[in-house]
Amino acid sequence: AQSVTQLDSHVSVSEGTPVLLRCNYSSSYSPSLFWYVQHPNKGLQLLLKYTSAATLVKGINGFEAEFKKSETSFHLTKPSAHMSDAAEYFCVVSDGGDDKIIFGKGTRLHILP
């Protein structure tokens, strides 16, 4: 069975400092992994996805994530936070060949001036 755990419900960083949002997963097969962002009053937006190609995945808005099979992790990072990054972030796992997707509970990112 597949599952995904976002380790922090809230993360606060100062503008200009690095961002780390943690995600661990479990999957019986080769998973596809995604990070989504939701800004207030908007739908989900795909940041990046991993589908068994390069383990370091670059996404939009300067975000990237590294797939580490040995650690079953897919943490999201950004070198320098911007005020516009304040939002809720979801880590999502999907088993290969299975359309069903599992959402993490989300991490709300706060950016301090």
Added chain:
Amino acid sequence: SQTIHQWPATLVQPVGSPLSLECTVEGTSNPNLYWYRQAAGRGLQLLFYSVGIGQISSEVPQNLSASRPQDRQFILSSKKLLLSDSGFYLCAWSVRTGQQETQYFGPGTRLLVL
């Protein structure tokens, strides 16, 4: 507490048949409602969202339609299914508190069109 229901959980339909997926929310009023689809190997795609009864916005042109006959009911429909409609459909609701909006997802419906 709030809960969101979707049914059916799994559906197998022939090409050309109609579709109706239902989503209901309990424990909140006047939520924003969303329909998403994930096709195999692809990311989540926003299909429709609604900010109130009878108010539907469509994000992408497609074979599907949505309706909101009641405040906490959101229905996804098609008159004639295509093979490409196969996928995993998620309903979500959100409520805004101050500057923050939090989105909650239903359990999803897996649709296979043959």
